[in-house]
Amino acid sequence: MDKLLFGTGGTPHSSRTPSTIDGIRRIAELGLGCMELEFVQGVRMGEAGARLVAETAAREGVKLSAHGPYFINLNAHEPEKIIASQGRILQTARIAAICGAESIIFHAAYYLGDPPEKTYSSVKRYLAEVMNQLKRENNRVWVRVEVMGKPSEFGTIDEILNLCTELEGVGIGMDFAHAHARSGLSNSYPEFASILQQIKQRLGDQALDNMHIHVSGIAYGEKGERKHLNLKESDFNYAELLKALKDYEVKGIVICESPNLEGDALLLQETYHNL
């Protein structure tokens, strides 16, 4: 990608209707650049609908990504839950590809009391099967594993960077709000810069040319993430994050997941362009 685009997780609140098509049109009207399709309760879009979405996004010049269903756990202890999880990732990737989305993002797993190493090897094994299937289908969508905000959830930055180096086509879904909520840290320019540096070191310069980023305000406690907040009602230091993204010449998409969606997406875009 040649620049950093800003947009919303799902259809903006000010869209004429909650439909994806109206959402894409509203993103363009607002002067934003991207939108994430929220398949979080299941992939309910069919192929014909996805083709219409692709046409609309191309016409409006809006980049799309897709968020997979929440009901995914590649460390589930029951084989049928693993198969269902793999199916949900595949279905997200198939519909996303028809929509013209370049990347999908999803929450990979819960530790369920297992050691992190055991969880990592389950995720790697079952995600590798998904990636092989997508390769057979010639589906080139980037599969992004999201950095998660609770210590009970698989998805530290390290875990995901390790997966990226081991599995072709797997990328990092860099959720800065989650990274902050997980530890209470990761909320200053030097910390943001060190995360970007780490990504660059592990995955190469080209990783920063094609990033998939989530940002929102966030409330958190001992168990990490509690809920999303609007940026100005939170302690999240978004101005320093944007400065780091600019200094590292990061390109790709920034999806805002604050409750006010387009309000904060516009705030982020404006702040970034005024740097």
Ligand SMILES: [Zn+2]
């Ligand atoms: Zn997510």
